Amino acid sequence: MQVKDEKGNDVTTELPKGHEWDQEHLWLAVNAAGVALWAWNVDTDLLTMDARGFELWGMPWSDNVTFEELSAHIHPSDRDRVRAAFAATRAVLGDYETDFRILIGDEVRWIAARGKGEDAGIVGRTMFGVFLDVTGRKQAEEGNELLAGEMSHRVKNLLAIASGLTAITSRSSPNSEDMARELIGRLTALGRAHDLVRPTSAGEDAAALLGDLLSILLAPYDDLGAFKGRIRVAVERTAVGESAATGMALVIHELATNSMKYGALSQPTGTLDVTSVAEPDHIVLTWVERGGPTVEAPSSPTGFGSQLVKRSVSGQLGGSIDYDWSDGGLIVTLRVKRARLGF
Structure with a gap:
């Protein structure tokens, strides 16, 4: 699997040997880490998220949701910055990474969004990434x-x-x-x-x-x-x-x-x-x-x-x-x- 190191160089990495990593085991690892998975179609603006993603954003489950619908939950002070960062992924090569606040009623949560833009890991005009709840750290x-x-x-x-x-x-x-x-x-x-x-x-x-x-x-x-x-x-x-x-x-x-x-x-x-x-x-x-x-x-x-x-x-x-x-x-x-x- 091709990934980039801290200096941006392409390196090859492999899953740990000695154990067969099937889908069930990968899901166990994802859940243990508190990671929410998402995929964003850059042409249709539709996002799909797993159940943890909708729970993290305080939204009811849906097959998909638009980025504009998600944006309504972003803190007003961060909304324009996050929108601009997501929009830039349509043309900017490399990793996508940003931290921002969302509002769940009166509660403020900090979310870290991580993903890949353009030809860096993009598949079928769909960008894949994760959401992390980093409220405690922030x-x-x-x-x-x-x-x-x-x-x-x-x-x-x-x-x-x-x-x-x-x-x-x-x-x-x-x-x-x-x-x-x-x-x-x-x-x-x-x-x-x-x-x-x-x-x-x-x-x-x-x-x-x-x-x-x-x-x-x-x-x-x-x-x-x-x-x-x-x-x-x-x-x-x-x-x-x-x-x-x-x-x-x-x-x-x-x-x-x-x-x-x-x-x-x-x-x-x-x-x-x-x-x-x-x-x-x-x-x-x-x-x-x-x-x-x-x-x-x-x-x-x-x-x-x-x-x-x-x-x-x-x-x-x-x-x-x-x-x-x-x-x-x-x-x-x-x-x-x-x-x-x-x-």
């Missing part, structure tokens, strides 16, 4: 493309954030050691938030509960005190998308870092409580520090950390932040728009 390919695009988007965003943090931190840090420590802390906070909200598969929304996000971001500071559990989080059960988680991570990290330097978390017995109040359009988080040194409102101009917090709160979270430098300890009120917590 869906996997589309999933991989979506995942690759999503990963590219995420990497670009993270690199942009890292570049911005590096540039601004370098201007606000007195030496390289402080810069490295502050930058690593901020990037680590972003990493923890990113891990929590990353999707587990392509196309799946990334979300975390607000309480889980806050607990994970504050967990490293809880271990630095005299007792476990000095940081308590009791907030509304609501989901946080990736964008909001990034902003929230930066804000919480800055507040916790300042508390470790000057506030309640700088003392082994200092405590921190984070609670929330529900409003129709906002969630109001209250950060209350107790048991630390006496705190005073800063007299110097706002530093980079405070600027970063305000920018994150107003830009990414669509809210506001207020500080109360009370005698008992710092109280921070963070107001966040509910609409900004989503995706």
